[in-house]
Amino acid sequence: MSTILSLPDQTTARIPKRNYLNNENGLLSWLLTGDHKRIAILYLISITFFFFIGGALAGLIRLELLTPQSDLMAADTYNKVFSMHGIIMVFLFLVPSVPATIGNFLIPIMVGARDLAFPKINLLSWYLYVIGGCLTLWAMITGGVDTGWTFTTPLSTHYLNTNVVTAGMAIFIAGFASIFTGLNFIVTIHRMRAPGMTWFKLPLFVWSHYAASILMVLGTPVLAIALVLVVLERTIGIGVFDPTKGGDPLLFQHLFWFYSHPAVYIMILPGMGVISEVISTFSRKRVFGYSAVAFSSVAIAVFGFFVWEHHMFIMGVSNYSTLIFSLLTMLVAVPSSIKIFNWAFTLYKGSITFETPMLYAFGFMGLFTIGGLTGVFLGASGTDIHLTETYFIVAHFHFVMVGGMLMAFLSGIHFWWPKMTGRMYPEKLSQLAAVVTFIGFNFTFFPQFLLGMLGMPRRYAAYPPEFQVLNVFSSAGASILGVGYLLPILYLLWSLKYGKIAGNNPWQATGLEWQIQSPPLTENFVEIPIVTQDAYDYEWLERQKEREVTQVG
Amino acid sequence: MDHISPVLWQFLVKWLTNFAVIPPEASKVAPQMDALLLFMTLVSLVGLVLVILLVVTFSILYRRERHPVAVQIEGSTLLEATWTIIPLGLFLVMFVWGSVLYFRIYTPPPNAMQIYVVGKQWMWKAEHPGGQHEINSLHVPINQPVQLTLISQDVFHSFSMPAFRVKREAIPGRYTTVWFEATQEGTYHLFCSQYCGTAHSAMIGQIVVMSQDGYKKWLASSTSGVSLAQDGERLFASLSCNACHNGTPSARGPNLAGVYGSTLTLSDGQRVTVDDEYLRQAILNPSAHITQGYAPIMPTYQGQVSEEGLFSLVEYIKNLDSNYRIQQTTNTTTLAPVATATVPNAATKGMVKP
Numbered sequence: 001m002s003t004i005l006s007l008p009d010q011t012t013a014r015i016p017k018r019n020y021l022n023n024e025n026g027l028l029s030w031l032l033t034g035d036h037k038r039i040a041i042l043y044l045i046s047i048t049f050f051f052f053i054g055g056a057l058a059g060l061i062r063l064e065l066l067t068p069q070s071d072l073m074a075a076d077t078y079n080k081v082f083s084m085h086g087i088i089m090v091f092l093f094l095v096p097s098v099p100a101t102i103g104n105f106l107i108p109i110m111v112g113a114r115d116l117a118f119p120k121i122n123l124l125s126w127y128l129y130v131i132g133g134c135l136t137l138w139a140m141i142t143g144g145v146d147t148g149w150t151f152t153t154p155l156s157t158h159y160l161n162t163n164v165v166t167a168g169m170a171i172f173i174a175g176f177a178s179i180f181t182g183l184n185f186i187v188t189i190h191r192m193r194a195p196g197m198t199w200f201k202l203p204l205f206v207w208s209h210y211a212a213s214i215l216m217v218l219g220t221p222v223l224a225i226a227l228v229l230v231v232l233e234r235t236i237g238i239g240v241f242d243p244t245k246g247g248d249p250l251l252f253q254h255l256f257w258f259y260s261h262p263a264v265y266i267m268i269l270p271g272m273g274v275i276s277e278v279i280s281t282f283s284r285k286r287v288f289g290y291s292a293v294a295f296s297s298v299a300i301a302v303f304g305f306f307v308w309e310h311h312m313f314i315m316g317v318s319n320y321s322t323l324i325f326s327l328l329t330m331l332v333a334v335p336s337s338i339k340i341f342n343w344a345f346t347l348y349k350g351s352i353t354f355e356t357p358m359l360y361a362f363g364f365m366g367l368f369t370i371g372g373l374t375g376v377f378l379g380a381s382g383t384d385i386h387l388t389e390t391y392f393i394v395a396h397f398h399f400v401m402v403g404g405m406l407m408a409f410l411s412g413i414h415f416w417w418p419k420m421t422g423r424m425y426p427e428k429l430s431q432l433a434a435v436v437t438f439i440g441f442n443f444t445f446f447p448q449f450l451l452g453m454l455g456m457p458r459r460y461a462a463y464p465p466e467f468q469v470l471n472v473f474s475s476a477g478a479s480i481l482g483v484g485y486l487l488p489i490l491y492l493l494w495s496l497k498y499g500k501i502a503g504n505n506p507w508q509a510t511g512l513e514w515q516i517q518s519p520p521l522t523e524n525f526v527e528i529p530i531v532t533q534d535a536y537d538y539e540w541l542e543r544q545k546e547r548e549v550t551q552v553g
Numbered sequence: 554m555d556h557i558s559p560v561l562w563q564f565l566v567k568w569l570t571n572f573a574v575i576p577p578e579a580s581k582v583a584p585q586m587d588a589l590l591l592f593m594t595l596v597s598l599v600g601l602v603l604v605i606l607l608v609v610t611f612s613i614l615y616r617r618e619r620h621p622v623a624v625q626i627e628g629s630t631l632l633e634a635t636w637t638i639i640p641l642g643l644f645l646v647m648f649v650w651g652s653v654l655y656f657r658i659y660t661p662p663p664n665a666m667q668i669y670v671v672g673k674q675w676m677w678k679a680e681h682p683g684g685q686h687e688i689n690s691l692h693v694p695i696n697q698p699v700q701l702t703l704i705s706q707d708v709f710h711s712f713s714m715p716a717f718r719v720k721r722e723a724i725p726g727r728y729t730t731v732w733f734e735a736t737q738e739g740t741y742h743l744f745c746s747q748y749c750g751t752a753h754s755a756m757i758g759q760i761v762v763m764s765q766d767g768y769k770k771w772l773a774s775s776t777s778g779v780s781l782a783q784d785g786e787r788l789f790a791s792l793s794c795n796a797c798h799n800g801t802p803s804a805r806g807p808n809l810a811g812v813y814g815s816t817l818t819l820s821d822g823q824r825v826t827v828d829d830e831y832l833r834q835a836i837l838n839p840s841a842h843i844t845q846g847y848a849p850i851m852p853t854y855q856g857q858v859s860e861e862g863l864f865s866l867v868e869y870i871k872n873l874d875s876n877y878r879i880q881q882t883t884n885t886t887t888l889a890p891v892a893t894a895t896v897p898n899a900a901t902k903g904m905v906k907p
Contacts, residue, residue, distance in 0.1 A: 243726025289628030316729035347611035382654025389746035455715025460754035469568035
């Protein structure tokens with residue numbers, strides 16, 4: 001297989017003497033840093049930590065579901081395990097995954113700025129995240145919480161005696177981390193673009209983060225409101241969700257899903273940004289229909305706010321409101337399908353190589369297509385009645401979130417690893433990990449579609465024995481998936497010391513981040529670039545290379 | 554097959570012989586649901602295969618070995634319009650088809666037989682109008698539309714009947730309804746599909762579809778002797794509803810005979826149709842439901858009547874077509890004997906033990 005990888009001569013190459021990693025030393029220089037790249041690394045370490053806790057809980061869930069009885073753990077332990085899995089994975093891994101790590105690292109460099117607009121708020125965002133994360137762990141260790149990640153009232157307010165308040169406050173605090181990240185991105189993208197960097201020269205990664213940031217800033221406060229109301233209802237009984245006091249339990253559903261549906265797009269949009277960069281780079285081509293992909297991100301962000309009620313089709317809402325929300329849900333599916341086809345046609349007449357980030361991106365396209373199309377099954381109100389609240393839902397959002405988002409995250413981590421650390425990861429091993437993840441993923445989650453069709457409800461510690469075989473398949477697949485996730489952790493750590501020196505631009509990519517040294521300087525650019533080239537302008541890159549050769553020669 | 558564990562082997566054989574991707578089609582709406590599911594699955598497969606084909610074909614044709622220099626292409630409005638409009642069209646077909654199905658599932662036919670269901674942590678309690686109570690099971694006749702009126706006594710539950718392709722959330726504080734018409738005798742799963750706390754996964758039961766005759770026999774053998782409406786009449790008297798709602802010209806409360814299904818004008822000018830939900834709300838929160846021309850003097854019954862009791866009262870008022878018996882109980886010091894009680898409507902449905 002040929003590759004576009006071009007590394008400097010390993011005998012003479014060195015990691016640049018001065019870079020953001022060794023600019024200052026000592027723990028305090030990290031904990032008090034304002035450098036967006038260092039904060040990205042702090043975030044990367046913390047979300048990986050939470051990912052492995054959430055993953056271990058997922059392992060426990062699958063282990064319990066090997067048999068129809070609840071024999072590994074009691075039903076309420078199981079309830080706590082899946083609740084903590086959901087809370088940790090959604091709020092502490094998926095929401096910050098790409099934006100707070102890769103996005104934080106790259107957005108300023110991509111727009112040609114020295115840092116985000118508010119470096120201290122960026123650091124504050126990480127501290128809030130850590131406080132939220134620690135509170136979540138505290139809630140878990142001191143007895144857990146068994147509301148499910150959805151905190152459904154009145155179960156969460158009146159009928160559980162677990163740490164609902166602690167967990168609710170933890171999410172409340174972590175939510176502000178997300179708001180601050182979004183705010184920083186919006187201001188940076190608007191105000192700090194380098195001279196010549198117009199909106200339509202921005203990489204699509206920036207566009208998708210812009211769209212996601214709008215969702216974060218407008219959506220997350222509503223979640224915060226919903227959680228505060230839950231806490232107030234639970235502690236002093238204000239009664240907003242209590243029908244005996246004139247409240248309405250459906251109001252909580254409206255508030256919660258008003259955030260939590262857009263949250264799905266907060267999670268997936270940055271991932272889509274990664275895929276645009278990766279597919280373009282490894283097919284050496286401008287993304288097919290740049291503006292369609294850019295605007296589809298914005299369209300998703302806008303429509304994403306008007307579909308929340310599709311989580312409530314069977315909850316006794318008016319049939320006519322269902323009609324509206326079902327229609328809007330169908331509309332929000334269209335921009336996603338546009339993106340998939342645009343990526344596929346980016347390959348057309350390209351010059352394609354199959355390095356690890358590209359393999360993960362292919363995995364993303366396949367799994368996200370399945371995840372998206374099964375979403376249409378749930379958006380059509382009639383079929384939603386049969387499929388909702390079953391394993392079909394579980395399979396659907398894991399295809400989107402894990403098959404889509406996590407694949408994109410891993411794709412991005414591999415793609416920008418040389419930029420972040422200055423060193424390459426081992427290619428063959430990582431290709432193996434990508435394939436193992438893909439196979440394990442399908443084994444784990446495809447059987448769950450069938451379980452859902454058969455009517456197996458989600459969040460069941462025990463289930464009728466006829467569902468066992470499919471559950472065994474799913475659990476077996478989860479063990480393969482686990483290997484797929486452990487491998488990158490091991491070889492990426494290994495590569496920090498033993499990986500090959502990457503040089504400035506190992507992938508021959510066009511983004512501004514690839515034109516500076518790896519790892520970058522603390523101030524990113526020696527002098528702020530003046531941007532004349534388009535995004536994904538491979539001809540410009542060729543000319544640059546030629547000019548270097550003639551100048552040096 | 555020595556090298557395969559016999560347990561695993563048996564397991565696979567058993568599964569392959571029983572392999573199913575869809576539960577039995579046991580209701581009238583099930584084949585319609587499955588037709589749409591099949592259509593969607595086919596469209597999805599075509600879409601997925603198309604994406605895979607594009608990616609694989611381009612990956613082979615334009616891999617670097619074969620195609621070393623990429624040709625830069627801006628995009629194509631025509632192509633992009635194609636893959637915007639075709640998916641949009643398909644999604645709209647699914648939307649219309651799905652909505653038709655949705656309205657069908659949640660719009661009960663007028664001749665549906667009524668069963669009331671209370672969900673509580675962690676059991677389902679079904680109440681037939683004839684006074685049959687069952688827990689975690691539901692007996693229904695074949696080929697007869699059945700409407701369920703659901704409510705939860707505590708948290709959200711969801712009454713899920715996969716074999717009928719129908720489910721509906723049971724919510725605290727308001728009635729929800731769903732209907733189905735069973736078409737195949739047998740025993741099917743009943744699940745609670747909304748997470749409701751510790752024993753959520755134990756909140757399951759069976760739906761037994763019986764022949765019309767079998768159902769009549771079952772009704773006769775399981776009756777508690779007091780129909781829901783009779784129970785409602787008892788409550789109506791013991792809560793002293795009859796003190797005001799007695800239909801006499803000087804009554805302080807509106808006449809309830811024949812009120813069900815009629816349209817009332819409330820004191821704030823709003824016009825409402827009297828249905829189960831309205832009756833429930835008017836009992837629990839009377840001050841917000843004052844019929845025009847009456848004083849707001851009715852006290853709330855919040856916390857004094859159980860959900861089952863409310864169902865009885867609703868069933869009683871629903872079937873009340875004269876005030877004769879109410880006036881009898883208020884006019885005499887001793888209650889009239891109820892042994893001869895016949896409840897109109899219910900009798901014609903065959904719900905009361907003769």
